[in-house]
Amino acid sequence: MLRERIRHKPLLDRVVSADEAAALIKDGMTIGMSGFTRAGEAKAVPLALAERARKDPLKITLMTGASLGNDLDKTLAEAHVLARRMPFQSDPGLRKAINAGEVMFIDQHLSETVEQLRTNQIPPVDVAVVEAVAITEHGGIVPTTSVGNSASFAILADKVIVEINLSQPVTLEGLHDIYIPTRRPARMPIPVVTPESRVGLPFIPVPPEKIVAIVVSEKHDSSATIQPPDDDTRAIAGNLTDFLLNEVKRGRMGYELQPLQAGIGTIANAVLHGFIDSPFHDLKMYSEVLQDSTFDLFDAGKLGFASGSSITLSSEMYRKVLPRLAEYKHHLILRPQEISNHPEVIRRLGLICINTALEFDIYGNVNSTHVGGTHMMNGIGGSGDFARNGFMSIFVTKSIAKNGAISSVVPMVSHVDHTEHDVDVLVTEVGLADLRGLAPRERAEVIIANCVHPEYRDVLRDYYLRARQRGGHTPHILEEAFSWHLALRDRGTMRPA
Amino acid sequence: MLRERIRHKPLLDRVVSADEAAALIKDGMTIGMSGFTRAGEAKAVPLALAERARKDPLKITLMTGASLGNDLDKTLAEAHVLARRMPFQSDPGLRKAINAGEVMFIDQHLSETVEQLRTNQIPPVDVAVVEAVAITEHGGIVPTTSVGNSASFAILADKVIVEINLSQPVTLEGLHDIYIPTRRPARMPIPVVTPESRVGLPFIPVPPEKIVAIVVSEKHDSSATIQPPDDDTRAIAGNLTDFLLNEVKRGRMGYELQPLQAGIGTIANAVLHGFIDSPFHDLKMYSEVLQDSTFDLFDAGKLGFASGSSITLSSEMYRKVLPRLAEYKHHLILRPQEISNHPEVIRRLGLICINTALEFDIYGNVNSTHVGGTHMMNGIGGSGDFARNGFMSIFVTKSIAKNGAISSVVPMVSHVDHTEHDVDVLVTEVGLADLRGLAPRERAEVIIANCVHPEYRDVLRDYYLRARQRGGHTPHILEEAFSWHLALRDRGTMRPA
Numbered sequence: 001m002l003r004e005r006i007r008h009k010p011l012l013d014r015v016v017s018a019d020e021a022a023a024l025i026k027d028g029m030t031i032g033m034s035g036f037t038r039a040g041e042a043k044a045v046p047l048a049l050a051e052r053a054r055k056d057p058l059k060i061t062l063m064t065g066a067s068l069g070n071d072l073d074k075t076l077a078e079a080h081v082l083a084r085r086m087p088f089q090s091d092p093g094l095r096k097a098i099n100a101g102e103v104m105f106i107d108q109h110l111s112e113t114v115e116q117l118r119t120n121q122i123p124p125v126d127v128a129v130v131e132a133v134a135i136t137e138h139g140g141i142v143p144t145t146s147v148g149n150s151a152s153f154a155i156l157a158d159k160v161i162v163e164i165n166l167s168q169p170v171t172l173e174g175l176h177d178i179y180i181p182t183r184r185p186a187r188m189p190i191p192v193v194t195p196e197s198r199v200g201l202p203f204i205p206v207p208p209e210k211i212v213a214i215v216v217s218e219k220h221d222s223s224a225t226i227q228p229p230d231d232d233t234r235a236i237a238g239n240l241t242d243f244l245l246n247e248v249k250r251g252r253m254g255y256e257l258q259p260l261q262a263g264i265g266t267i268a269n270a271v272l273h274g275f276i277d278s279p280f281h282d283l284k285m286y287s288e289v290l291q292d293s294t295f296d297l298f299d300a301g302k303l304g305f306a307s308g309s310s311i312t313l314s315s316e317m318y319r320k321v322l323p324r325l326a327e328y329k330h331h332l333i334l335r336p337q338e339i340s341n342h343p344e345v346i347r348r349l350g351l352i353c354i355n356t357a358l359e360f361d362i363y364g365n366v367n368s369t370h371v372g373g374t375h376m377m378n379g380i381g382g383s384g385d386f387a388r389n390g391f392m393s394i395f396v397t398k399s400i401a402k403n404g405a406i407s408s409v410v411p412m413v414s415h416v417d418h419t420e421h422d423v424d425v426l427v428t429e430v431g432l433a434d435l436r437g438l439a440p441r442e443r444a445e446v447i448i449a450n451c452v453h454p455e456y457r458d459v460l461r462d463y464y465l466r467a468r469q470r471g472g473h474t475p476h477i478l479e480e481a482f483s484w485h486l487a488l489r490d491r492g493t494m495r496p497a
Numbered sequence: 498m499l500r501e502r503i504r505h506k507p508l509l510d511r512v513v514s515a516d517e518a519a520a521l522i523k524d525g526m527t528i529g530m531s532g533f534t535r536a537g538e539a540k541a542v543p544l545a546l547a548e549r550a551r552k553d554p555l556k557i558t559l560m561t562g563a564s565l566g567n568d569l570d571k572t573l574a575e576a577h578v579l580a581r582r583m584p585f586q587s588d589p590g591l592r593k594a595i596n597a598g599e600v601m602f603i604d605q606h607l608s609e610t611v612e613q614l615r616t617n618q619i620p621p622v623d624v625a626v627v628e629a630v631a632i633t634e635h636g637g638i639v640p641t642t643s644v645g646n647s648a649s650f651a652i653l654a655d656k657v658i659v660e661i662n663l664s665q666p667v668t669l670e671g672l673h674d675i676y677i678p679t680r681r682p683a684r685m686p687i688p689v690v691t692p693e694s695r696v697g698l699p700f701i702p703v704p705p706e707k708i709v710a711i712v713v714s715e716k717h718d719s720s721a722t723i724q725p726p727d728d729d730t731r732a733i734a735g736n737l738t739d740f741l742l743n744e745v746k747r748g749r750m751g752y753e754l755q756p757l758q759a760g761i762g763t764i765a766n767a768v769l770h771g772f773i774d775s776p777f778h779d780l781k782m783y784s785e786v787l788q789d790s791t792f793d794l795f796d797a798g799k800l801g802f803a804s805g806s807s808i809t810l811s812s813e814m815y816r817k818v819l820p821r822l823a824e825y826k827h828h829l830i831l832r833p834q835e836i837s838n839h840p841e842v843i844r845r846l847g848l849i850c851i852n853t854a855l856e857f858d859i860y861g862n863v864n865s866t867h868v869g870g871t872h873m874m875n876g877i878g879g880s881g882d883f884a885r886n887g888f889m890s891i892f893v894t895k896s897i898a899k900n901g902a903i904s905s906v907v908p909m910v911s912h913v914d915h916t917e918h919d920v921d922v923l924v925t926e927v928g929l930a931d932l933r934g935l936a937p938r939e940r941a942e943v944i945i946a947n948c949v950h951p952e953y954r955d956v957l958r959d960y961y962l963r964a965r966q967r968g969g970h971t972p973h974i975l976e977e978a979f980s981w982h983l984a985l986r987d988r989g990t991m992r993p994a
């Protein structure tokens with residue numbers, strides 16, 4: 001059994017316990033682990049590390065692809081192992097430590113981490129810990145349900161620990177396409193010219209000597225935490241498909257649209273779901289995380305191909321997909337996040353990018369990360385790679401949160417992740433604002449008319465009209481700009497007193 | 498004489514007066530004109546248009562590459578010709594009309610305008626007006642001192658008006674490299690792999706039938722308005738070269754650095770000037786505007802090659818450079834701004850990007866465009882294309898403005914053009930903050946210690962420390978965040994009362 005998974009014979013001798021492998025990680029080290037949006041993370045070694053830290057405290061810098069599953073970020077944070085964490089997370093426990101200033105979180109565009117690593121602009125990875133379905137005859141590492149930054153971590157690290165996860169099906173082999181850009185300034189074009197372009201190897205190439213330890217595990221990936229579509233998310237999806245249908249009718253694109261990127265979370269998943277009952281067909285995805293909706297679209301015959309960096313599914317969908325992986329595999333590629341999110345490829349393919357806002361303002365600036373301007377939610381993730389460089393940048397959100405105590409449309413966002421220049425279309429369940437070619441004052445009119453919850457519409461228009469009297473390209477009343485956020489803090493609601 | 502400039506014989510019949518050509522422009526049209534940072538703009542037709550509008554009012558949407566010279570934006574604004582203007586401007590007269598809400602200004606990333614045009618996401622160009630040194634035997638248009646968006650305007654417009662400018666030297670021919678990306682999603686890689694890659698034609702290819710009018714002009718480009726280096730800008734340059742020298746010493750790059758991009762204006766020009774007395778050599782530029790400093794670096798033997806989209810010089814430098822253009826030409830290329838600013842090429846070449854901030858905040862968010870959060874200065878220009886996608890993103894500014902009434906480092910920027918994710922290094926005359934790999938709280942410590950003017954340092958630290966007590970990944974006191982801007986407005990100074 002293990003010989004099928006570890007096909008480079010000399011490596012069979014390197015199988016050790018998780019504790020022994022974790023012992024290779026020393027205080028102060030920088031560790032690069034696999035894992036992207038709860039998929040394909042190393043599971044045994046970080047747990048052993050947290051266990052050890054309870055008796056023998058140590059601190060590390062932890063880099064991953066994106067968020068980890070199996071509560072690992074929480075466990076590591078609570079064991080006080082994390083001095084620094086990058087480039088993304090989405091764990092309530094870790095979030096708490098970050099907002100308390102206990103963990104230094106470096107929130108990065110997901111395409112950039114390994115560029116900074118390979119140019120020594122951030123400290124090097126001492127040890128890489130990568131989950132794999134198998135190690136090939138020549139020592140190549142076959143990742144599991146995500147690629148993330150694993151390839152560059154393994155290639156750049158001094159030492160590599162591999163976790164062979166027996167619960168990850170061997171049919172995953174052949175799914176991955178590992179391409180690493182050459183060094184700059186002598187870099188050649190990335191040869192990806194369609195979502196289905198295969199340009200690399202189906203494994204991570206490392207000299208087998210670098211694999212210092214192999215741990216066998218059996219734990220499953222965590223399932224996704226997204227909620228099923230509801231009336232509001234269905235309305236958001238409906239508004240967006242109507243808009244895209246109109247683009248088709250005006251001759252701007254065909255029914256196959258442009259390749260789609262969709263962000264993480266409940267709303268983005270629900271929006272993609274909306275394409276099932278649309279007249280679009282032969283769709284393609286060039287995205288980051290492939291969620292349930294990707295497979296529902298395959299099954300509905302709507303989607304021809306999907307390229308991503310991870311597969312993160314609900315437990316129900318896992319049960320459906322895993323046995324049929326060999327079928328789906330012909331229509332799927334998992335790539336390093338540097339390639340799934342590469343500005344070059346995003347611009348070339350001309351992606352329609354759909355990401356989620358926490359809040360946006362009357363001029364179309366978007367906050368995706370900071371509650372109340374100060375407290376980190378998850379991080380910017382890949383949204384900045386996509387929104388800046390895509391064909392069309394769409395942000396979706398419900399018009400209100402917390403039973404209406406929060407309006408997601410505010411006078412001025414309390415934190416900016418995406419500037420008005422990067423936001424073409426805004427969608428809530430109320431309606432859609434097409435901002436292309438509009439100046440700020442025009443954007444404000446359309447956003448207030450189309451996207452704001454009726455309860456907040458008049459008071460937001462009142463702010464805008466009073467601001468406009470003061471003049472300026474982007475009128476504001478600076479002393480009032482955050483008054484809605486302050487009311488929420490002080491009175492528990494943004495509703496006018 | 499004119500036969501040397503208009504070498505496609507049938508076109509000699511199309512020579513008309515500027516008034517006649519301007520008559521082709523009708524009320525409500527969208528006009529695409531040449532011109533990028535005061536270089537190579539059409540000069541006679543817009544003037545004739547403004548003249549005509551005084552008697553016979555009309556309104557147009559005016560698209561250009563970037564800003565126009567010869568006070569044309571002012572003249573057009575004052576003649577009330579401009580309903581809409583995109584994607585950049587830098588004229589005090591037009592700025593006034595924009596801030597008064599009279600002209601709708603669409604402030605765009607400079608690489609994006611023609612992508613939106615060719616996909617019909619913004620209204621099409623009815624008439625293109627392009628300054629040229631010559632028209633080739635087959636009707637190709639040879640631009641003058643800028644390429645900007647001229648090529649795509651001419652290719653996409655129904656009608657083209659060419660202004661042959663006899664004051665622009667014929668030696669400019671051969672300088673340009675016109676490459677237009679293929680349509681998406683079936684786009685191939687942009688073949689630019691070094692700053693000196695020539696991948697296109699030395700003229701804009703259009704069917705000669707589309708050239709409906711040719712106007713002959715003789716007006717010179719306006720000279721640049723930048724100020725010479727002063728003690729502060731020299732100190733900024735010194736801080737930056739010390740930093741880069743340290744990068745070389747740490748083995749992160751060689752003395753030739755990575756290809757350089759430098760933004761518009763006095764400070765960026767002065768910073769590049771600082772490389773003259775540095776140990777760096779065999780530098781290359783892959784930038785937008787080539788200012789005086791580019792030619793000073795050539796003359797100092799520091800610079801091997803420069804690629805840009807325009808050449809904008811002081812009158813003194815024009816007198817030096819123009820007679821020797823044939824020599825410089827071997828080391829220069831002018832490209833469409835879509836290519837000079839292309840995310841694909843910026844990331845591939847690995848540019849060191851140096852742009853100017855109006856103000857930045859304690860977490861490294863940058864405002865490059867809005868005075869007091871509301872009033873447009875020039876626009877974002879190409880800074881967003883470069884800062885997001887480069888190898889290293891540096892922003893420079895003096896630590897104070899208006900004799901110290903303004904601190905350029907504030908608690909929270911009043912407008913965000915570049916988020917903390919896009920800002921690696923900040924430089925003022927006081928010092929330099931290297932923010933790579935730092936979390937917001939760490940960024941604040943370094944910025945306050947290194948970049949703030951001594952007069953403002955303690956009060957800024959006080960803000961940060963009080964904010965930190967409230968917690969959060971990015972601590973702020975929302976009700977105080979803009980208090981410095983409000984003090985400036987109400988008391989004329991940000992200095993504590």
Ligand SMILES: CC(C)(COP(=O)(O)OP(=O)(O)OC[C@H]1O[C@@H](n2cnc3c(N)ncnc32)[C@H](O)[C@@H]1OP(=O)(O)O)[C@@H](O)C(=O)NCCC(=O)NCCS
Pocket residue numbers: 262263264265266267268288355356357358359368369371372377378379380381382383398400401402406407408
């Ligand atoms: C923005 C983001 C958090 C939304 O996630 P989602 O699951 O689609 O959205 P939800 O509506 O369920 O909102 C999540 C939470 O934020 C809360 N929320 C929504 N808007 C809010 C606002 N304006 N202020 C405060 N809280 C808000 C919701 O109430 C919900 O809270 P809960 O968890 O206590 O129920 C998520 O998309 C994200 O992290 N984005 C940033 C990264 C990114 O875009 N990546 C894409 C490429 S990777």
Ligand SMILES: CC(C)(COP(=O)(O)OP(=O)(O)OC[C@H]1O[C@@H](n2cnc3c(N)ncnc32)[C@H](O)[C@@H]1OP(=O)(O)O)[C@@H](O)C(=O)NCCC(=O)NCCS
Pocket residue numbers: 759760761762763764765785852853854855856865866868869874875876877878879880895897898899903904905
């Ligand atoms: C930001 C920018 C305006 C700075 O220009 P510059 O010539 O280098 O800088 P200066 O120090 O001369 O400042 C310009 C003016 O802004 C004022 N200013 C500077 N900081 C300020 C602040 N924080 N608040 C208000 N005004 C400020 C200066 O006092 C000066 O005013 P004046 O014209 O009345 O003298 C200019 O670089 C720009 O437009 N950048 C945006 C576009 C861009 O980055 N393009 C790069 C690729 S194209």
